[in-house]
Structure formats: C-alpha cells, structure tokens
Amino acid sequence: MEGVVVTEWKDIPMELLLRIVSLVDDRTVIVASGAIGQNCSQLQSLNLGWCENVGDLGVVSLAYGCPDLRTLDLCGCVCITDDSVIALAYRCLHLRSLGLYYCRNITDRAMYSLVHSRVKNKPPMWQSMKGRCDEEGLRSLNISQCTALTPPAVQALCDSFPALHTCSGRHSLVMSGCLNLTSVHCACAVQAHRTMSYVPHPAH
Numbered sequence: 001m002e003g004v005v006v007t008e009w010k011d012i013p014m015e016l017l018l019r020i021v022s023l024v025d026d027r028t029v030i031v032a033s034g035a036i037g038q039n040c041s042q043l044q045s046l047n048l049g050w051c052e053n054v055g056d057l058g059v060v061s062l063a064y065g066c067p068d069l070r071t072l073d074l075c076g077c078v079c080i081t082d083d084s085v086i087a088l089a090y091r092c093l094h095l096r097s098l099g100l101y102y103c104r105n106i107t108d109r110a111m112y113s114l115v116h117s118r119v120k121n122k123p124p125m126w127q128s129m130k131g132r133c134d135e136e137g138l139r140s141l142n143i144s145q146c147t148a149l150t151p152p153a154v155q156a157l158c159d160s161f162p163a164l165h166t167c168s169g170r171h172s173l174v175m176s177g178c179l180n181l182t183s184v185h186c187a188c189a190v191q192a193h194r195t196m197s198y199v200p201h202p203a204h
C-alpha cells in the first residue's frame, strides 16, 4: 500500500492533527501541542469546545506550545481551573477571543490574571496613540455560567479591555446565567448615564 508514513506526531498533517486534538484528553493535547509547537508555533485558532476530558495540563501545555493563539474555545471544558486561564494570560499575549462557557471552576483569580497581563503588556503611550491599544487584547469573552465570578473582578476586566462590551449593540462580553454579575457594565453604559445627567433641564 502506498502512502505517507507517519512515524512521529510531528509528521501528522496539521488539519488531521487539529481534528484529533478536538477529540481527545489531556495526554493527547500535551503530545499534540508539543508537535504543534515544533511544527507550527504560530497556530492561531483552536476549538476544544466540550472536550470534557481536557484539563489544566492540556491547556497549560497548549499555552506554552502555541504562544501566538488568538482564538481559543474552551466552552464546556468542565475540568479546567484558573491555572489554564493564568497560563493563557501570561503566555498568549495576542489572545483575542476566549470561550469559557460552563467552566464552573473559573474564579476571580483567572479574571485578575487577564487584567494583570494586560497592564504588564500595555504598549507605551506613543504607540497606543496610533490605536495599537485597541487592536491588542481580548475582544470577545464568554463567561456564561461561570457562576463563581464576582462583579469587582469582572468589572476590572471590562475596564482593562475596552473592546469588551456588555451593551446590547456589541455584546462581546457574554455572561448569561451569571445572575450576580448584572451590575457589570462596559464604558458605553457609564457614558450614556453621564450624557443623560448632563442634558440641561428645559427652562421653565
């Protein structure tokens, strides 16, 4: 039989590798992210949604192997904890979109690690003047059903990433089912409130 002989992980074609990755558990993600790291450390997008066997070990090694990740879906990865998000926050500085729907072990620690990495890696003022500040950083985050989160942590996150919106027009910070987070708002809401209060009262 003719065909490509695959003797090592790194010989597996990228497309196939990604398909395998989405089916598997920690051990496989670790091996695969090592291979991706060698092969293609510039991997930018990965969907691990509802891979319930994937935990912190897998996500942490992914964060180390693929520092250029921009989009990562971990929705329904019920085993992962703050350690996964912390590794992503400090290793994947270009992360734009993160799905954590139903990751119920996620706490404020994870939110603050994202805030810290943002503060640490903020471009100097002269660069942010050119709009770089808006281009970098999270612009989509789903923390629906992450019921352990508290308003101060999520508000700090919202304040640090101006591209995250809770307003109905943009809605890039999704937190459905987090009933205790109803007080968290993006800057638009605050601005709208101020504008309302500045409207001069008609003279009598």
Ligand SMILES: [Zn+2]
Binding pocket: 164, 165, 166, 167, 170, 186, 187, 188, 189
């Ligand atoms: Zn907004």
